[in-house]
Structure formats: C-alpha cells, structure tokens
Amino acid sequence: MTDTPEDEVLHRFESGVRWITLNRPEAMNAVTWDQRERIIGLLTEASADPDVRAVVITATGKGFCAGADLRGAPAAPAERVVGDVARMIRLGAQRLITAVLDCEKPVIAAVNGTAAGIGAHLALACDLVIAAEQARFIEVFVRRGLVPDGGGAYLLPRLVGPQKAKELMFFGDAVPAAEAERLGLVNKVVPAEALEETAREWAERLAQGPTRALALAKQLVNASLDGDRATALAAEATAQELNMTTADANEGVASFVERRTPKYLGR
Secondary structure, three states: OOOOHHHHEEEEEEOOEEEEEEOOHHHOOOEOHHHHHHHHHHHHHHHHOOOOOEEEEEEOOOEEEOOEOOOOOOOOOOOOOOOHHHHHHHHOHHHHHHHHHHOOOOEEEEEOOEEEOHHHHHHHOOOEEEEEOOOEEEOHHHHHOOOOOOOHHHHHHHHHOHHHHHHHHHHOOEEEHHHHHHHOOOOEEEOHHHHHHHHHHHHHHHHOOOHHHHHHHHHHHHHHOOOOHHHHHHHHHHHHHHHOOOHHHHHHHHHHHOOOOOOOOOO
16 A cells, blocks of 8 residues: 555644654655655644644654655656756755744754755754754765755754855765754754653643744744844844734733743743
8 A cells, every 4th residue: 555645744733732753764754745745734734723832843763854755746847947956946845944944833853863965954944953862964965966955055054154064065974963962953962762752841841832922033033144133123123012912921921920830822
C-alpha cells in the first residue's frame, strides 16, 4: 500500500501543542513534495486555530530530515527555460521555510538525528531548537554542486555571522550537536531519550504563555534583522499597542498588581 501524506506527516494535538512529525524513517525523512505541502498546511492551520498555542516539528527514526526528495513533484517541463528553477525554489523550499518563520505560534524543532540541506534549514527556521546528542547539521548543497536554497543564506548569517556561515556552506562539513549549540544554531542538546520530553516541557510552557504577545515578539525579532533602528522601534511600539488590546495583556498586568500567578488563555 502506498503511503499517503497523512501517513508520512503525523500530527497530534496535546495540551495546546500541535506536534508535526516527519515519518519516512526509511528515507531519513527526506521531505517529499506531498510532505512539504502537508507541513505548510498544518502550520497555516496552527496560526489560525486559537486552541493551538505552540508547535513542535520532529521526526521518527534516526534522521530529522536528510533534505529534499523530489518524489511526487510535478513533472518538469520537457524543455527547461530560464525562470523554471527559480519558480520551483520559490514555490517549494522557500514556501516551507517561510511557513515556519511566519507561523503565528512559537515553533520548536526537536532534532532527533541528521538535518541536512533543506532539513537543516527547516530546523534553523524554528524559533527554538532542541537537539539530541547524535544530531548533526549539514549544509550539504556544496557536495552536490548547488547553491544553498531554502533560505540558507538568509538564516545562517543571522545565527552565526557571515564568516562562519560561509565556512559551513563552502565546506559542507557535518556540525555535531554540541558544536551547533556552541555556535548558536541550537538552544539545547539533550540525550536522545530526553528529546521528546524536553520538547514537551518547553512547548507546554509556551502554550501556557500569552500567545499573542509571543507572536508579536517573534515578528519583531525576525523583522529587526532586516531593518533599521527607527523601523524596529516603530514596529515595537505598534506591536505593544496591539498587544494591550488582548485579554492576556490585561491579565498579566492585573496579576502583577495583585501579586498572583497569571493565567493566560491565548487571547
């Protein structure tokens, strides 16, 4: 029986957290066209669903995501013309990474194994990254004679600086989890058996927070890396204006005044 996108991308909802799990362990979770579309759809749904207050992206087996698998992609034109490849990248890998960056809920990557190519960028686009000790991150594109795509040249310099980003891209060496943590690619490294529980603890903590404030903070941080100071400060003021209309902001202020633990509802 042929697997369906639902089989190859598992998802569940627990305690305010949407879990998205790549499930092609026999292929080290190399992501297919159908999987990509399913992940984008689930992230879009998470943004719109007020009950979803955090997202975790993880995978089954020994690999997190070994890159792109073109199985199931629309057939290439008989004769390639200028613009075909750029369009494929825009509509494919870039849409996947953008869906993570633009998700209105905090997204955690729980990286269980090798994250290579677009798989590395899928992890690094997440707001927080937890990695198992055996995880590795590989800018594999150079090994195939390719330019890094899927946002790699955008994400990496912002995480490790331009010089280190070029080193990772030019040589394509595997970066072990411990080194990735030292470089700032990863927030936390844990034993494999503790990965899911750690991701659950972080995600449920986020799910109990002021969801709209977190969404606005995420937008501010992401945008700040692309603009000037005046633009960033104006965006910050506007975000706070919007946030102060939420029930959670009122609850946060009231709980401080009343010296009690706030109870946020994500609204």
